[in-house]
Amino acid sequence: MSVTTIIIGYGNELRSDDAIGQKVANIINSWHLSDVESLAVHQLTPELAANLANVNLAIFVDAMISSESENVEVESILPSESNSISDIISNMMLGHIGNPRSLLSLTKYLYGYCPTAWLVTVPGVNFELGDCLSPIAEIGINIALNKIINIIGKGQNST
Numbered sequence: 001m002s003v004t005t006i007i008i009g010y011g012n013e014l015r016s017d018d019a020i021g022q023k024v025a026n027i028i029n030s031w032h033l034s035d036v037e038s039l040a041v042h043q044l045t046p047e048l049a050a051n052l053a054n055v056n057l058a059i060f061v062d063a064m065i066s067s068e069s070e071n072v073e074v075e076s077i078l079p080s081e082s083n084s085i086s087d088i089i090s091n092m093m094l095g096h097i098g099n100p101r102s103l104l105s106l107t108k109y110l111y112g113y114c115p116t117a118w119l120v121t122v123p124g125v126n127f128e129l130g131d132c133l134s135p136i137a138e139i140g141i142n143i144a145l146n147k148i149i150n151i152i153g154k155g156q157n158s159t
Helices: 016-030 050-051 087-095 100-111 135-157
Strands: 003-010 036-041 058-065 073-077 116-124
Touching: 003 050, 016 036, 016 058, 016 116, 016 135, 036 050, 050 087, 050 100, 058 100, 058 135, 073 135, 100 116, 116 135
Parallel strands: 003 036, 003 058, 058 116
Antiparallel strands: 073 116
16 A cells, blocks of 8 residues: 555653654554654654655654643644755754754655645753653653554545
8 A cells, every 4th residue: 555644753761752753663663654754853854855745644743842831742744945945954953963853855846736835833841861751741742652653544534
């Protein structure tokens, strides 16, 4: 079967709650869902554009530093507004590990297409060196998994 959905969870597994995205991707991968590819990566890289060009739905998962809100946030995202390939590459290099909007932009530039995309951010409170998740991150992962399954279900029903 062909893959129609890709989940890309990203973050640093050596920085405690920053590993949230990778943990979510690994859990989903263990479920062996049909038509779903799940990638756990350290950071977003230009090579991922090829994966995005071949799916209908992309879901990015990342940790966010928890402030006042401890809610898992889900937002629809579009490619960033860029005029040239150099702008796209420059935008990809900004931030600590990349930007999903810039990756979508690169995908659209290279392949003339990018999928419908969502960004799921999960709150975390501990970003120190370590490999243990905080209780807030653990709760957030479970909430994120439910939200992602709902997004996948809606995406498959609309195709």
